Amino acid sequence: MSGAPSSWQVIQDQIRQRISRREWQPGEYIPHETDLAAEFGCARATMNRALRGLAEEGLLERRRKAGTRVALTPVRLARFHIPVIRDEIESKGASFQFSVLHRAIAVPPPDVLTRLQTGADQPQLHLQTLYTANGAPYVHEDRWINLDAVPAARDEAFASFSPNEWLVREAPFDGGDFTLSATAATAHDARVLGCAEGEGLFVLNRTTQAGGAVITSVRMVFHSGYAMHTAL
Amino acid sequence: MSGAPSSWQVIQDQIRQRISRREWQPGEYIPHETDLAAEFGCARATMNRALRGLAEEGLLERRRKAGTRVALTPVRLARFHIPVIRDEIESKGASFQFSVLHRAIAVPPPDVLTRLQTGADQPQLHLQTLYTANGAPYVHEDRWINLDAVPAARDEAFASFSPNEWLVREAPFDGGDFTLSATAATAHDARVLGCAEGEGLFVLNRTTQAGGAVITSVRMVFHSGYAMHTAL
DNA sequence: GAGTGGTCTAGACCACGTT
DNA sequence: ACGTGGTCTAGACCACTCT
Numbered sequence: 001m002s003g004a005p006s007s008w009q010v011i012q013d014q015i016r017q018r019i020s021r022r023e024w025q026p027g028e029y030i031p032h033e034t035d036l037a038a039e040f041g042c043a044r045a046t047m048n049r050a051l052r053g054l055a056e057e058g059l060l061e062r063r064r065k066a067g068t069r070v071a072l073t074p075v076r077l078a079r080f081h082i083p084v085i086r087d088e089i090e091s092k093g094a095s096f097q098f099s100v101l102h103r104a105i106a107v108p109p110p111d112v113l114t115r116l117q118t119g120a121d122q123p124q125l126h127l128q129t130l131y132t133a134n135g136a137p138y139v140h141e142d143r144w145i146n147l148d149a150v151p152a153a154r155d156e157a158f159a160s161f162s163p164n165e166w167l168v169r170e171a172p173f174d175g176g177d178f179t180l181s182a183t184a185a186t187a188h189d190a191r192v193l194g195c196a197e198g199e200g201l202f203v204l205n206r207t208t209q210a211g212g213a214v215i216t217s218v219r220m221v222f223h224s225g226y227a228m229h230t231a232l
Numbered sequence: 233m234s235g236a237p238s239s240w241q242v243i244q245d246q247i248r249q250r251i252s253r254r255e256w257q258p259g260e261y262i263p264h265e266t267d268l269a270a271e272f273g274c275a276r277a278t279m280n281r282a283l284r285g286l287a288e289e290g291l292l293e294r295r296r297k298a299g300t301r302v303a304l305t306p307v308r309l310a311r312f313h314i315p316v317i318r319d320e321i322e323s324k325g326a327s328f329q330f331s332v333l334h335r336a337i338a339v340p341p342p343d344v345l346t347r348l349q350t351g352a353d354q355p356q357l358h359l360q361t362l363y364t365a366n367g368a369p370y371v372h373e374d375r376w377i378n379l380d381a382v383p384a385a386r387d388e389a390f391a392s393f394s395p396n397e398w399l400v401r402e403a404p405f406d407g408g409d410f411t412l413s414a415t416a417a418t419a420h421d422a423r424v425l426g427c428a429e430g431e432g433l434f435v436l437n438r439t440t441q442a443g444g445a446v447i448t449s450v451r452m453v454f455h456s457g458y459a460m461h462t463a464l
Numbered sequence: 465g466a467g468t469g470g471t472c473t474a475g476a477c478c479a480c481g482t483t
Numbered sequence: 484a485c486g487t488g489g490t491c492t493a494g495a496c497c498a499c500t501c502t
Contacts, residue, residue, distance in 0.1 A: 004479085006490060020406045020442065029502065033469065043492045048469075064469045065500040073316050074400065078410050082308045168306065174252045178310050181459035182414030183432035200415035200432045208464075210252065227413035232440075236498085238471060261483065265488065275473045280488075296480045296488045470498075479489075 011040050012050040019059060019070055029069045030060075078230050082178070082206075085131045085139060085164055094133035098162040101192070102128035105147075105154070112144050115207050115217040125153050127163050130192060136223070137193040143218040150215055167208075171215050176208035180228070183221065195224040202226045243272050244282040251291060251302055261301045262292075310462050314410070314438075317363045317371060317396055326365035330394040333424070334360035337379075337386070344376050347439050347449040357385050359395050362424060368455070369425045375450040382447055399440075403447050408440035412460070415453065427456040434458045 005013075015036075017023075024030050031039070037047040051068060054060045058075045062068045089096045105123045107113075113120060125145040131138045143163055145153045150171045158166060167173075181203045183189075190197040202222040208215050237245075247268075249255075256262050263271070269279040283300060286292045290307045294300045321328045337355045339345075345352060357377040363370045375395055377385045382403045390398060399405075413435045415421075422429040434454040440447050 008490075016406065020404045022404065032467090043494095044469095045471095045493085046491060048471090049490090052470090062469065063500070063502095064498070065467055066502060067468065069502080073319060074404070075316060075319070076314045077311045078314050079309045079311055080412075082310050084305050084307065087305060087307075169258075172252045172254070172306070174248065176464045177462065178464070179459050179461045180312075180412060180434070181432075181457075182434040184416055184430055185432075198416055198430045200413075200417075200435075202412070202414040203432075225413075227411045229411045230409060232408040232410070240471075264486090275475095276488095277474085277490095278472060280490090281471090284489090294488065295482095297482050297486055299483065299487065301483085465501100467501090468499090470496105472496080473494085475492085477489105477491080480487090482484100482486090 007042060008046050008049040008053075011042065011047065012053055014040070015050060015054060016059070019054075024070050026070045026074075027072045029067045032067060076232060078232065080228055080230050084168070086162070089131070089133040089138060092133065095135075096131070096133065097135070098129055098131045098164075100127060100129050100158050100163070102126070103158075108144050112217055116144060116146050116214050118146060118148065118214075122148065127158070129158075129163055131162070131164075137195075139220050139222045139226075140189070140192050141218055141220050143216060145216045146214055149210065149213040167216060171210060173208035173210045173215055175210070176206060179205040181205070185224070189221055193221065193223050199224045202228070239274060240278050240281040240285075243274065243279065244285055246272075247282060247286060248291070251286075256302050258302050258306075259304045261299045264299060308464060310464065312460055312462050316400070318394070321363070321365040321370060324365065327367075328363070328365065329367070330361055330363045330396075332359060332361050332390050332395070334358070335390075340376050344449055348376060348378050348446050350378060350380065350446075354380065359390070361390075361395055363394070363396075369427075371452050371454045371458075372421070372424050373450055373452050375448060377448045378446055381442065381445040399448060403442060405440035405442045405447055407442070408438060411437040413437070417456070421453055425453065425455050431456045434460070 033044050033047050033051065037044045040047065051060060051062065055062045058077060059071055060068055061071050086096045104126045106126055107120060107123050108116060116124060118124060124147050127143045129141045129143065131141065147154055152170060156166060161169065183201050183203050185195055185197055185199045185201050187197050189201060201224060204220045207217045265276050265279050265283065269276040272279065283292060283294065287294045290309060291303055292300055293303050318328045336358045338358055339352060339355050340348060348356060350356060356379050359375045361373045361375065363373065379386055384402060388398060393401065415433050415435050417427055417429055417431045417433050419429050421433060433456060436452045439449045
């Protein structure tokens with residue numbers, strides 16, 4: 001389907017099998033790169049590529065001088081695609097809309113001040129936006145934009161581009177963090193998202209930075225029933 | 233702190249800067265590997281390593297014959313460490329305990345049957361386990377184990393090892409999927425987790441496989457206030 | 465001090481897709 | 484048909500850590 005697997009991928013799969021079949025026990029040292037390369041009849045660089053991948057997945061632990069061992073605790077890491085709202089909605093075949101419910105310039109509350117790393121006397125841009133799919137509420141976004149970092153936002157109406165898309169275009173970020181959590185729908189959440197008060201809602205908090213400066217801090221509350229999914 | 237950055241990392245950072253500073257616009261084709269390698273005075277393999285990493289991050293799009301371009305939509309992917317409960321709790325300096333609240337062999341409900349890919353006439357092992365940190369409820373686990381795939385589970389008491397840890401030891405997996413969502417605490421949730429009914433709780437559904445066979449399907453409901461966090 | 469993985473190079477061939 | 488990225492090799496030097 002997707003092309004012939006390359007040599008290092010084949011080798012990687014073989015190694016993976018030896019691990020999952022317990023031919024190499026957890027905690028056990030496996031042969032050195034050089035020996036494995038000889039066994040598989042490939043260059044050491046190729047074997048390195050295969051093993052490096054497994055180490056990045058957390059299946060192997062490698063240390064210079066010590067060697068390579070099978071990880072004791074297979075600490076798997078899951079990859080989640082961070083949603084660009086429009087893409088996520090349109091990829092489901094639904095139509096995308098948004099409306100800015102609230103727009104103001106004000107001093108953020110303390111928790112946002114901390115995240116934005118701005119002063120208590122510096123007003124910033126506050127936006128509340130509802131994104132809908134086929135007209136149904138999809139996610140409610142409560143966003144603060146650091147006007148020192150993105151002064152152009154002050155005069156932006158967010159008519160043709162949603163805050164989300166506008167920022168991606170105008171203020172490319174190079175860092176940040178995510179927090180996923182849950183909350184019970186408040187009366188306000190319920191009204192905006194069109195769900196019952198008290199329902200469990202999925203929440204994503206996100207801060208993005210560029211060159212060390214925090215650009216924006218956003219809290220997104222998703223519609224009831226929303227879930228993030230990934231394969232291992 | 234963590235060693236001198238290697239050449240390909242330095243190069244990768246330079247490229248990253250050119251992108252985030254808009255020296256190369258989104259959608260724009262950047263020079264070929266060969267040319268960039270010449271410009272940076274490195275081997276093509278080294279440049280390839282740098283660019284490949286950026287492509288995996290979603291910052292670049294590469295196609296044979298076409299070339300390399302800056303991604304239009306920087307579809308970032310976030311990496312989350314999948315919690316091994318004991319490690320997660322102990323890494324916070326808390327003590328780890330667990331207790332199996334319920335243990336039975338029965339035919340799973342329809343949704344679990346689908347996930348386990350077993351028949352409606354095949355009883356499987358059902359476990360409900362509470363994990364605690366310093367005695368406080370941490371996560372409640374509702375797990376079904378496929379006895380065809382893991383027959384040894386039938387006679388396991390899960391006294392010294394939690395279901396979680398026992399499975400990691402006895403039935404190494406090589407695939408699966410995750411779903412993250414939210415729910416409002418039911419009366420049962422509230423009682424088990426010691427929270428108020430109706431609170432928003434974080435839920436992780438997980439299915440793990442080995443060699444194509446589904447080993448276990450589990451739903452974990454975390455204590456109120458739990459969050460998953462990651463940096464970009 | 466010595467051994468192992470980490471990285472780099474120059475060159476080659478191949479696979480894919482048509483900026 | 485041809486150009487570009489993907490992969491592989493053989494050899495070399497280096498960095499880190501000490502099952």
